[in-house]
Amino acid sequence: MPRLLPALTLSLLLCATVSSAADKETRTVAKGKLGKRIVEWAKSAEAAGFSGVVFAAKKGTVIAAVGVGSADLEGERPNTPATRFEIASATKQFTAAAVMILVDKKKIDLDASISTYLPGVPANCKSITVRHLLQHTSGIPGTNSEGSGTDLARVLPGFLKGGPKHKPGTHWEYWNQGYALLTEIVARTAGQSYVDVCKAALFRPCGMKASGFTGDTPPKGASVAIGRSSDGPSRSAYEHPYGGYGFQYRGMGGAVTTAWDLWRWHNALSGKLLSKRARRELFKPGLNDYALGWFVKESKGRLVQSHGGGVRGFICDVRRYPKQDACVFVLCNNDAAPLGVVAQGVEQLLFGEKLTVSLPRPADPKDVAALSGTYRDAGGNVLKVGLEGKTLEATLTWTGGQVTYLVVSRKGRALKISDGSDTYDLSLGALAKGKASSLSFGKTRYSRAAD
Secondary structure (H helix, E strand, O other): OOOOOHHHHHHHHHHHHHHHHHOOOOOEEEOOOHHHHHHHHHHHHHHHHHEEEEEEOOOEEEEEEEEEOOOOOOOOOOOOOEEEEOHHHHHHHHHHHHHHHHHOOOOOOOOOOOHHOOOOOOHHOOOOEEEHHHOOOOOOOOOOOOOOOOOOHHHHHHHOOOOOOOOOOOOOOOOOOHOOOOHHHHHHHHHHHHHHHHHHHHHHOOOOOOOOOOOOOOOOOOOOOOOEEEOOOOOEOOOOOOOOOOOOOEOEOOOOEEEEEHHHHHHHOOOOOOHHHHHHOOOOHHHHHEOOEEEEEEEEOOOEEEEEEEEOOOEEEEEEEHHEEEEEEEEEEEOOOOOOHHHHHHHHHHHOOOOOOOOOOOOHHHHEEEOEEEEOOOOEEEEEEEEOOOEEEEEEEEEEEEEEEEEEEOOOEEEEOOOOEEEEEEEEEOOOOEEEEEEOOOOEEEEEEEO
């Protein structure tokens, strides 16, 4: 008969095991030459303002996991792969999965009217379905965002004011508050709060012990990132960015997690967390390549399931490649950092491609003086250049949308700018009093507007 250990000894051994596992996740992983290249790329991004975590895995193996910069403002606590970050709009993937858990249980019908689950829905909105909210095709404009707190009756009139501007299902427009309404549908059908559903039905089964939401109390000793903001005061990952976790933010943002927990989430999405039917629905793209809480599209011959997020102090990029059983996570606690360039570089390295993106160098004060300002072309399209964090940004706005580029280099009058996927040429016109009189992007010339 085996000798039983005293209860205190057994308890200490269990604590030591848990502590050892947690400590392991703080360490840098660099598997082989590929892992070292990704780690080096991540570390080189610090000079461009990146502070956070880069994580890459393929075929069940973690290739690289590294923290860059500091978790605090003083530079005393380094970021590690176990540091906790808020992931803003990437939270939508959890909201969508919570809905699909309840679809599997036959408590929610994706194609039922939202009025089936929510009281007080006006007659002109009863054609909006649960699926429409998930896919941003409700027809409600994205500007319908006024309302906060936890009282549905108070916020519903403002959220649904005026009804759909387009027939539901025919027009894509990103509407955050649709995800807030989904959290109420989840809560009413599950009989417990949205937060509790996520923790019990998603985080716990996936082993995501470090995951939670803004407003939670972090465990003692946990590494929690402080977000550096270019538009407002810094904040902890657990601090509410909008005063509370009511309908102003719930479900559209607010999840707090680590890169390692996202790895567990990635694996669970390929496993038995959801039925095969639910997984198909979750990742079936609709208008604008948007599925249920994920963008899903082919890129350079790869199927990519992704979602980004940005909120005061925090930005992130979450990418999955199901056919290659691969993933890339970039979590950042500096919302002015070149996130897209970092993530795209990691993706290209992971798949053995040539780097087509360049990390921006810290802006030279002379470049800031010469380039900053607003420029317009003959058609009235606007190109605005200005300092963002440590780097120069060039934002092009036209009738159909907006794209932001980072100025990555300058040699004489020739500039290189990057949108996070590729690099392009931009050239300066003549200088007048140290300022560029014009910029040429391709065949289009943008003249400096009067100050």
